[in-house]
Amino acid sequence: MRIAIIGYRGVGKTSLGRALAHKMGIAFFDIDELVVAATGKTIAAIVTTEGWQAFRVAEKQQLAKVALLEECLIATGGGTVLDVENQRIIKEMDEVIWLCTDIKTIVGRIRNDVASLQNRPCLLDEDLEAETHILLCQREALYRALASITLTTDGKSIEEIADLIMETIQRKEANDGRKLHRTTV
Numbered sequence: 001m002r003i004a005i006i007g008y009r010g011v012g013k014t015s016l017g018r019a020l021a022h023k024m025g026i027a028f029f030d031i032d033e034l035v036v037a038a039t040g041k042t043i044a045a046i047v048t049t050e051g052w053q054a055f056r057v058a059e060k061q062q063l064a065k066v067a068l069l070e071e072c073l074i075a076t077g078g079g080t081v082l083d084v085e086n087q088r089i090i091k092e093m094d095e096v097i098w099l100c101t102d103i104k105t106i107v108g109r110i111r112n113d114v115a116s117l118q119n120r121p122c123l124l125d126e127d128l129e130a131e132t133h134i135l136l137c138q139r140e141a142l143y144r145a146l147a148s149i150t151l152t153t154d155g156k157s158i159e160e161i162a163d164l165i166m167e168t169i170q171r172k173e174a175n176d177g178r179k180l181h182r183t184t185v
Contacts, residue, residue, distance in 0.1 A: 001026065001169075002072055004090050006143055007099035008136055009078040010109040012153055012161070016099065017075035020162045026071040031080060034062040056083060063089055078135075081142040090146050095172075097165060098147035101154050103132050 001024070005013045014030050021028035035058045036042060046055045060083055066074055067089045074093075080086050090096055107129050144150070149168055153161055 001095070002067065002069065002074075002093045003095045003097065004067075004074045004076055004093045005097045005099060006076050006081055006090065006146060007078065008106060008132070008139065008143075010106040010113070011099040011101050012109075012158065013075040013099055015158050016153075016161055016165075017073050019158045020165055021073040023162055023166060024073065026073055027069065028073050028075070029062075029066045030075045031059055031062050031066075032075075032077050034066065035059055038062060059083075060086055067093070078139070081139060081146060087142070087146060095148050095169060096146050097149045097151060098143045099151055099153050099161075100143070101152060103129065103136065105154065106132055106136075 003020075003026075005017050005020075007013055014033075017028050017030065032043060035046070035055065038061075039046060039058055041049075043055060046058065056079070059077055059080055063074070063076065063080060063086055066072055076086075076090070081090065110128060110132075149165065151161060151164065156164075
């Protein structure tokens with residue numbers, strides 16, 4: 001099974017991805033981590049020296065590479081969905097899980113994650129809350145269009161979310177192996 005987790009920065013894609021991949025016994029890949037490993041630079045360093053476009057190119061290369069695997073769970077970057085080719089790759093996955101949560105939770109998580117603040121530069125000349133609101137509005141339709149499973153993570157632990165996803169996938173597989181197009185958990 002090939003699974004992609006999409007959603008805005010700070011919703012828990014990496015944390016959940018690691019836990020879920022472990023439960024499922026499949027390989028886990030974080031696209032941001034792969035870009036950093038492949039380039040030897042942090043995302044901030046790439047953006048500062050080469051611009052956002054260079055980061056997006058590296059991101060696309062890493063997604064295309066790991067998406068070829070037969071079994072994997074991929075945590076995408078928040079903006080991975082902006083590229084049309086990335087959208088095609090994500091749509092071909094067996095399941096696409098959109099994690100969402102409220103803006104205050106996202107902003108709080110980003111502010112509390114020192115590594116995130118140091119390694120991921122802002123996209124807009126706005127304060128963090130305004131930027132989050134603007135970018136979520138721009139990306140929400142893309143997340144929604146790509147998702148086969150939508151999950152609001154508010155008030156749930158990583159373990160609870162992983163269990164909900166496992167139950168949802170098992171329920172879908174039990175339905176004659178047919179993929180239900182949209183599921184909200």
